[in-house]
Amino acid sequence: MNRIYKLKFDKRRNELVIVSEITAGAGKEKSTGHLADLTALSPFRKLLGTLTPVALLTGLIAGLLPAMALAADLPTGGQIVGGQGSISTSGNQMTIHQQTQNMATNWHSFDIGKNNTVQFVQPNSSSVALNRVTGASGSQIMGILKANGQVFILNPNGVLFGKNARVDVGGLVA
Numbered sequence: 001m002n003r004i005y006k007l008k009f010d011k012r013r014n015e016l017v018i019v020s021e022i023t024a025g026a027g028k029e030k031s032t033g034h035l036a037d038l039t040a041l042s043p044f045r046k047l048l049g050t051l052t053p054v055a056l057l058t059g060l061i062a063g064l065l066p067a068m069a070l071a072a073d074l075p076t077g078g079q080i081v082g083g084q085g086s087i088s089t090s091g092n093q094m095t096i097h098q099q100t101q102n103m104a105t106n107w108h109s110f111d112i113g114k115n116n117t118v119q120f121v122q123p124n125s126s127s128v129a130l131n132r133v134t135g136a137s138g139s140q141i142m143g144i145l146k147a148n149g150q151v152f153i154l155n156p157n158g159v160l161f162g163k164n165a166r167v168d169v170g171g172l173v174a
Contacts, residue, residue, distance in 0.1 A: 077108025112143040122149035
């Protein structure tokens with residue numbers, strides 16, 4: 001931290017401001033190179049100076065909470081673009097019924113929360129379900145992923161499996 005500075009009283013703001021040590025004075029007022037006496041500041045300004053870092057930290061945490069809550073959901077924005085099948089959701093479970101040997105689905109996000117289940121019902125054990133994630137965030141698998149065939153999860157932003165995730169599939173590429 002630069003300890004060489006001057007404090008100058010700004011009449012417009014009615015407070016002391018920090019200025020460079022090489023700044024020329026703009027008027028007849030003199031400034032010192034010593035730490036200002038904070039008792040000259042109003043009680044509101046002292047409180048504001050104390051609460052500002054706390055408010056910034058609180059705002060940062062509050063901004064991250066919705067993103068963390070969204071990661072605890074089921075996949076979103078599923079559109080089957082190759083093959084045939086259907087996607088249904090009931091409570092905390094999503095079921096993808098694959099009707100053809102190969103199926104491709106584009107997802108906005110492919111997250112499985114801690115208490116959620118995604119199940120692929122495929123024609124046989126050699127069936128392949130390709131899942132492409134087009135959203136901007138990585139996939140977080142914290143819950144249960146089930147399939148009787150092969151499941152491919154392609155996400156350029158990565159796929160994270162939590163320590164309590166359960167994967168019960170014929171084959172997995174992530």
